[in-house]
Amino acid sequence: MTRSTAAREQTINLGAGPSTLPTPVLLEASQGLLDYDNLGMGLTELSHRSPNFQKLLQQAENDLRKLLDVPEDYAVLFLQGGGTEQFSATVLNMLAAHAARNPSYQGTPPVDYVVSGAWSNKACKEAQRLAPRVNVVADLRASITNKDTPITPPEEWSLSSVEEAPVMLHYCDNETIGGFEFPSDFIKRLPQAYRERVPIVADCSSNILSRSIDVRAHGAIYFGVQKNIGPSGLAVVIVRRDLVVDPDAMRASYTPVIPTSLVYKNAMDNGSLYNTPPMFPIYVSALVFRDLLKDGGVDGAQQRAEKRSKLVYDALLAEPKLFRLVVQHEEFRSQMNVTFRILDPASQEPSPDLETKFVKFCGEHRILNVKGHRSVGGLRVSLYNAVTVAQAETFVHVVAQFAKQNL
Amino acid sequence: MTRSTAAREQTINLGAGPSTLPTPVLLEASQGLLDYDNLGMGLTELSHRSPNFQKLLQQAENDLRKLLDVPEDYAVLFLQGGGTEQFSATVLNMLAAHAARNPSYQGTPPVDYVVSGAWSNKACKEAQRLAPRVNVVADLRASITNKDTPITPPEEWSLSSVEEAPVMLHYCDNETIGGFEFPSDFIKRLPQAYRERVPIVADCSSNILSRSIDVRAHGAIYFGVQKNIGPSGLAVVIVRRDLVVDPDAMRASYTPVIPTSLVYKNAMDNGSLYNTPPMFPIYVSALVFRDLLKDGGVDGAQQRAEKRSKLVYDALLAEPKLFRLVVQHEEFRSQMNVTFRILDPASQEPSPDLETKFVKFCGEHRILNVKGHRSVGGLRVSLYNAVTVAQAETFVHVVAQFAKQNL
Known part of the structure; x- marks a missing residue:
């Protein structure tokens, strides 16, 4: 099991759903699949x-x-x-x-x-x-x-x-x-x-x-x-x-x-x-x-969600020449799904080339599933409950590096 | 993982569904749940x-x-x-x-x-x-x-x-x-x-x-x-x-x-x-x-299903004073779900007491889920694809032992 969890620790899955789940839960479920409650049968059996x-x-x-x-x-x-x-x-x-x-x-x-x-x-x-x-x-x-x-x-x-x-x-x-x-x-x-x-x-x-x-x-x-x-x-x-x-x-x-x-x-x-x-x-x-419930309930989740989304929105807003948020009204911006475009710094128009480059750049840092929904394009990072604040911080570093290289 | 599979090997799950699944499949799925295709993400993520x-x-x-x-x-x-x-x-x-x-x-x-x-x-x-x-x-x-x-x-x-x-x-x-x-x-x-x-x-x-x-x-x-x-x-x-x-x-x-x-x-x-x-x-x-597909396809499954169900039906038919099949027409008897009653040998009427005793006796041999559906009572053993011929043989031995003790 150690090999599987090591690979997980190096990967940040910001997919919009189905999305990342907590590793301890998956470890427990993978055991329960084979033998639940010491019954000699798995949960689904x-x-x-x-x-x-x-x-x-x-x-x-x-x-x-x-x-x-x-x-x-x-x-x-x-x-x-x-x-x-x-x-x-x-x-x-x-x-x-x-x-x-x-x-x-x-x-x-x-x-x-x-x-x-x-x-x-x-x-x-x-x-x-x-x-x-x-x-x-x-x-x-x-x-x-x-x-x-x-x-x-x-x-x-x-x-x-x-x-x-x-x-x-x-x-x-x-x-x-x-x-x-x-x-x-x-x-x-x-x-x-x-x-x-x-x-x-x-x-x-x-x-x-x-x-x-x-x-x-x-x-x-x-x-x-x-x-x-x-x-x-x-x-x-x-x-x-x-x-x-x-x-x-x-x-x-x-x-x-x-x-x-x-x-x-x-x-x-x-x-x-x-x-x-x-x-x-x-x-x-x-x-x-x-x-x-053990981890602070919904209040705890809410505090973590606020932290994650603030980190990401602040990082994008810090480079207005390169990033444009899709939702233009601050109080309606989702704490779960951050949607944005990457602009050509010269023309200030969305640049599909830079967006492709960003997806690739994220991939090189093992940050996955940041493409926008196929119906709208652009970028989307999803910061669901199982995404940690530390993972959001890593993403923000990658955003800053990308900005440095492309401005 | 060895502990989980050891407990499985001692258990025979004859439940009508959800029912037993092949251990190698569950082992593979429990890995894929944590890391699928070496992506650092599980299948459901x-x-x-x-x-x-x-x-x-x-x-x-x-x-x-x-x-x-x-x-x-x-x-x-x-x-x-x-x-x-x-x-x-x-x-x-x-x-x-x-x-x-x-x-x-x-x-x-x-x-x-x-x-x-x-x-x-x-x-x-x-x-x-x-x-x-x-x-x-x-x-x-x-x-x-x-x-x-x-x-x-x-x-x-x-x-x-x-x-x-x-x-x-x-x-x-x-x-x-x-x-x-x-x-x-x-x-x-x-x-x-x-x-x-x-x-x-x-x-x-x-x-x-x-x-x-x-x-x-x-x-x-x-x-x-x-x-x-x-x-x-x-x-x-x-x-x-x-x-x-x-x-x-x-x-x-x-x-x-x-x-x-x-x-x-x-x-x-x-x-x-x-x-x-x-x-x-x-x-x-x-x-x-x-x-x-590797295991003989549907033809292979059919042969195994025929073997399993023949073993079980023959064992029950061998003791007509104790066991009565629910389906009275041979060619309509299911190869998947064998339904039967246990009779009081004296009165030849179904005996809920003996049926309870049989369920308990099976449980002592780690054979589980042999009770009939709650709407009809009696006994039912399900011999789905993931039940092995060896497991059917074990069940048949238990049936014979039970008959010996109760006739």
């Missing part, structure tokens, strides 16, 4: 209904509840799939909840979406396939990269009227591709009547556990685990129990039938064991939750 | 779009094509979730295919299901939620446990008429809970006109790769991998390409909207990378495919 696995699942839930201060009137569901499947599942389940809560509703209720980047736009497009009426309350994308146009605040969003009983408001807390992150508690600036009556649903796939979030302010929070937590193939949904209904019990003209595996009530009533869950990602996630 | 993972995915597909002799006009899709999600996805995608192939169809087309146990019944129930018209062509459950009522053969099933253009015929090739397995090529006894015009869809979750199957006789074959192949969280669908359509391009009154993550065309057009796939189960599956 146990029955998902065995006492050992059920204990693990319960521990994962308990620890996550502690980390995020999840109240008892919220269920925690461990589901197959990832964020994309939840784009469908959230709107389908919330439509069913709407029908159950508004039995004499006339017409088609609106579903509100904020678009702040590629992922919230995907979620919104999926809702347009599945729900009869989608209302884009704000599209922030153009303002994000333009420092002269402010980001429209919640007070000014074109929300559906509360009298129409909107199904939910969906937003993406951190846009992995664009590097746009809502400031904490931004969503609380929504009108009080709206917040009280409309379930707010947050996609936290790429920043969960990196900072505190007020679960009580939400109808549901969901995340694929493959960024801050564990291997791909697992989505976690934290949802207020009164919003979890049997979708077949009360159908309305606007409620599609929900495929069984996407029905939250099946997962809730069966303790996430309606069918075989993705056991290995649950296992690794449980270990990550346990260790994070 | 790579981008799913990285060349290394794409190569692995391609290798998995190529090897599976070789193992099952999958023709080029069939796509191989690696999807999140498992069999339960495919209960929904198959009928939804086949309804869309039906609409695309029958653009001027009037009325609601029937979807045919054979019910032969708990899983095919679940699939059928899900179709009843999602499709407007389901036709149960045969319910074999009562006959299975009664030696005096023959299993109705395909020639006598109440198939929908070909003129009505049935959407598909769904069957479950091996029922994990009941221990009922269709004889190879049984399905070919369907009327020729029906076979030529109706896509046959097989759930092979619990016997795939244990015997040959004629892919060309099917519109689609699907399986969750967590029995014969790898860790839970991955479903594989092998589907004839002309049945894979854009469900939004041609809607009919009988086609529900399909959640994006369940749309086969998204997976096919994006090489199973429409969204982040369950990377770890794909990895382990790729290793299992590779090793099985």
